[in-house]
Amino acid sequence: MKNNQAIGFSVNPHPKNKRLSVITLSSLTITNFCKRIAAQNVQSIEYKPFLRFHVANCLNKETNNTLGDFLLNTVKDRKTGAVLLQCESLEPDTLNNMDFIDFNIMLSTAISHLIGVPNLDSMSGKFYARFSVKNEDKSDSYLRQAHRRMELHTDGTYVKEHTDWVIMQKMLEVDVEGGESLLLHVDDWQDLDKFHNHELAKEDIQWSSPPSKNVGYKTYHPVFLEEHSSGEARMSFIDQFAEPFNIDQGLYLYEMGESLESETNTFGVGLCEGSMLIINNYCWLHGRDKFIAKKNLHRELLRQRGAFIENALYEQKAV
Ligand SMILES: [Fe+2]
Incomplete structure (x- = not known):
């Protein structure tokens, strides 16, 4: 039975889309978490992978182990699959005077290790970028x-x-206007059936990436991955990195991109400093709206991408 109790944090539906849950960690949870991890720092968790699970456990303990269950249940549940996690307070006192950027890295590390294992990010050579x-x-x-x-x-x-x-x-933001995160649940895409039932939906496409990503190989998989027993669509798609081999593939991808970009169910989410989106990558598409031009515009972001435990253990298995 799923345990979706919430101790040490609150849960509310996002006003723009109830599939997205807004979790707010209480100030007490944050303070006690910071105290528990005071002996660790960013370098120690980078060097020793087991410390990342220790950090995750420290946060979970402050919620009577309810946060890990809640996150995993929500992110795995296709009907929801997304969380906006934020902190009630980020004042120096609340953070037990921990450096703000370091706190952000520790917090997202705790979260990622409550829902699985992060992949090595080739762009940074670390488990986060x-x-x-x-x-x-x-x-x-x-x-x-x-x-x-x-x-x-x-x-x-x-x-x-x-x-x-x-x-x-989002760790830091200066002089920013616009640039909201964009989200669309695959099931809210009005043209889903047209593309999911298309004869090319299950045909392998070649995918590549630019040099900055430091990935030295190409992958081959369809846009619509094998469904789980429920038969619901699971997507793996990005317009920039698909390398179609013929006009049919090119037009299929082009029309898909056009359809997605004109989808009216896409919604924007503003993130304040210290908050993060946690999404199921195969049933949520994400993007970012453009920014208003400002000379000093600066945003510092952190990302982690990974697998649920059962999939991390079997890396050789195809998605
Ligand atoms: Fe992305």
Whole structure:
């Protein structure tokens, strides 16, 4: 039986979409978590993987072990599958005077290790990646480009590992207007049946990535992955990194991109500093709206992507 008790945190539906749960960690939970992990730091959890589970356990203990169950049940449940997690207070006192950025890294590490195991992020060479969005950018993908909308996609299309979930955390924001996270649940996509029932839905597509991602191979899988017993659609799609081999594949992907970008059920979510989105990567598409041009625009983000335990243990299994 699922235990969705909440001790040390509150849960509310997001006003724009009830599939998204808003979790707020209480100030007491945060303070006690910071006290429990005071002997650790970012370097120690980077060097010793078992400490990441210790950090996760410290947070879970502050909630009578209810947070881990709640997160896992919610992220695995296809009808919901998404959490916006935030903190009641981020004052220095609440954080037991821990550095704010370090706190963010420790918190998202605790969360990721309550729902599974993060994959190595080839872009950073660590289990998490930090990156900045600024007013000017010369990178080789849309990830850091502020003045355009980053189209709806799932993560992990071009890696072999399972990417069951994605955590997107905002750590810092200066002079920002716009740039909301965009979310669309696959079942809310009005054209889903058209593309899911298409003859190319299960045909392998080649996926690649630009040099900055440091992934030295290509992957092959269809846009619609094998369904679980329920038969519900699971997607793995990103427009930038698909490499179609013919006009049929090209048009299928093009029309899919056009449909997704005009979908009216897509909704925007603003994240405050210290908060994060935790989403089931195969039933939620995500993107980012464009920013208003501002000279000092600066946003620091952290991401983690990973697998549920049962999939992390069997890396060789195809998604
Ligand atoms: Fe992404």
